[in-house]
Amino acid sequence: MARRYSRSRNYKPKNTAEHRINEHIKIPEVRLVGDNLDELGEVIGQNIESGVFRTNIVKDWAREMGLDLVEIAPKAKPPVVKIIDYNKFLYNKKKKEKEIKNKASKTVIKEIRFGPNTDDHDFEFKLKHAKGFLEDGAKVKAYVHFRGRTIVFKERGELLLLRFLKELEDYGSAESLPKLEGKRMIVIVSPKKKN
Template sequence: MNEHIRYPKVRLIGSDGSQLGVVPTEEAKEKAFEEGLDLVEVSANADPPVCRIMNYDKFRYEQKKKQQEAKKKQTVVETKEIKFRPKTEEHDMNFKIKNIKKFLAAKNKVKITMRFRGREIVYAQTLGLEAMNSIAEALQEDAILLQPPKMEGRQLVMFVGPK
């Protein structure tokens, strides 16, 4: 910007966006100061480098506003986790399914985990898969199955996401 531009010649763009051609850097600085604006380097990689006459403070302010707008519109998707055991009763299962539906309504992904302790691991392929499939059926209207039930160590894990 201004005095920090050290090139002998630059391609100059006016404050209204018009091309002013290739001019010596000193002349470009003079034109910028006559208009009461700044000479700002836009593209250093070009040959010769491209500079623009603009109000740099106003430009920075507008850039900041654009970033804030983009930040407002961006949504963060969290991954919530619900844990089950193979011997979880029907009522508790329904209560946890209701919580999963709340998470999905808030546009969050849900990791459903069934943990097997000790000798319960024997039931992983029978009771565990049946329970996971019944949960998937109950969530069919509200969710998309992102990852089907899969064993990870002593846990059976399934991911669902909002529709």
Template sequence: MKKKYKEEPIINERIKYPRVRLIDVLGTQLGIYSSEEALQLAIQKGLDLVMISDKSEPPVCRIIDYGKYKFAQEKKAKEAKKKQHNASIKEVKMRYKIEEHDYKVRLNQTLRFLQAGDKVKVTVIFRGREIQHLNLAMELLNKMAQDLINIANIQQSPSRDGKNMIMILSPQKIKS
């Protein structure tokens, strides 16, 4: 399978347009030149002629050091990728008649997931005839939501899902 590379910009002799809008190293617009003249200016300065945009008429070209330009673009792409966080859904399961210590453990687990930026699906599991005690499960989920009110938003309020009752929490956006 071939790797997909981002399309490389057109540089130097590969620019086939008769006229181009030229921008120098400092970002100053120099005007409209023929491709040959623009390339000669770039060569005189020991730099490259790089097509920035072919969407306009005439296309925009810039005189820059292509190696440095390419390095800067790759660095920007890496930084953007680092800042990207894909929030996944983590699940915390418990029974409606959970002991206090076990509840605290599940609460801390949920807290860790939320602080990591993940959504949390809190599930209360029923077995057999326990399904009659929906009100107790609802109280338990509401208690958890109340305990996490400062760091979590209820994305989906407690609802019955087969023999389970679920609630989905998402981390609050930090206001800066």
């Protein structure tokens, strides 16, 4: 027998509008706000200021202007509405969201791996790379990987990472002291903020 699933109370079909507009606003009174109230007053022939109005009157005003009545804050008492071009409103909203997303910085983490017996030449080579990464604004995750019995050299690994941090003082700062996680001793270095 086929099983029936009931829809939850919070279910909304995918194609519903984000905001209630025009005839979908069924509340008797609304608070009208907006930048175009002077323009609206000229079309209607009376001075209009932000305030509470009967919904059917505000819908008529929106029709006269050839615009949409859009519910901006449905949970307010009474709900807040604007008379605007709804498609233009959605376009500008998506544009702002996209700008905010693009401005958000993406954190890049570069990994540098050491062994507990890393010699000076390898250390200097990896240090040079770490400085470059930090100058480019990326975080550096440095770790000492202990394979097999090399785990007995934990102190060597810690000293190596502390030396690494000391050499990078001018380029970045450690988020925490080196700590052992499984077979790795890890430290993360964040770049210094550029003025």
